[in-house]
Amino acid sequence: MDLPLNAKVYCLDGLCGQSKELVMDRNTEEVTHLVLKRNHFSQDEILVPVELVVETTPHLIRLRCTKDKLAELEPFLKTEVVERTIPQYVPDPYLMPIEVPEIKWVTVKREAVPPGEVAVRQGARVEATNGHVGHLDEFLVDPATERVTHLVLREGHLWGQRDVTIPVSEIDRLEENTVHLKLDKRQIEALQSIRRDV
Numbered sequence: 001m002d003l004p005l006n007a008k009v010y011c012l013d014g015l016c017g018q019s020k021e022l023v024m025d026r027n028t029e030e031v032t033h034l035v036l037k038r039n040h041f042s043q044d045e046i047l048v049p050v051e052l053v054v055e056t057t058p059h060l061i062r063l064r065c066t067k068d069k070l071a072e073l074e075p076f077l078k079t080e081v082v083e084r085t086i087p088q089y090v091p092d093p094y095l096m097p098i099e100v101p102e103i104k105w106v107t108v109k110r111e112a113v114p115p116g117e118v119a120v121r122q123g124a125r126v127e128a129t130n131g132h133v134g135h136l137d138e139f140l141v142d143p144a145t146e147r148v149t150h151l152v153l154r155e156g157h158l159w160g161q162r163d164v165t166i167p168v169s170e171i172d173r174l175e176e177n178t179v180h181l182k183l184d185k186r187q188i189e190a191l192q193s194i195r196r197d198v
Contacts, residue, residue, distance in 0.1 A: 005122035009061045021121040029148045035076045045076040078112050118174045125178045128185045164191050
């Protein structure tokens with residue numbers, strides 16, 4: 001199963017949004033959730049359990065729920081009000097300006113990633129052991145186990161427009177916006193490219 005990012009997502013009763021990110025368990029490499037952006041112009045994002053995915057193609061994902069059921073799921077972005085110390089500067093006619101800390105309450109948005117998991121988005125940097133090689137396009141997932149088997153690297157400066165599949169066993173570690181590999185650039189260049197269905 002292909003879990004495409006930036007693909008149209010359909011519920012049983014029609015188009016419901018676009019896939020933005022995948023949430024994976026750091027230890028098992030299992031995809032647990034899909035992040036769905038419900039409206040192109042809003043920040044409304046929902047955490048969708050991968051069990052609701054019934055079919056995928058390179059350009060769409062179908063879910064086994066209605067839009068009403070989707071609306072009941074947990075939001076991915078949670079708004080919190082937190083206390084922050086913000087420096088303010090008071091002019092001093094004889095010396096440099098004096099910093100006077102001021103406490104303010106500010107609104108922040110946080111991603112609701114479950115503990116022990118990481119959200120990985122399309123376009124995340126992919127780093128070989130000896131430098132940057134490209135950006136993440138998507139993950140390939142075994143539908144039987146829901147485990148990621150490969151990541152798809154696209155438009156790396158080494159290959160132009162070809163897609164390269166990299167076994168997930170070659171991932172050294174995942175960070176929020178970066179995938180670190182155990183391979184160097186030469187080893188990645190030697191991997192086979194894949195043909196994508198349009």
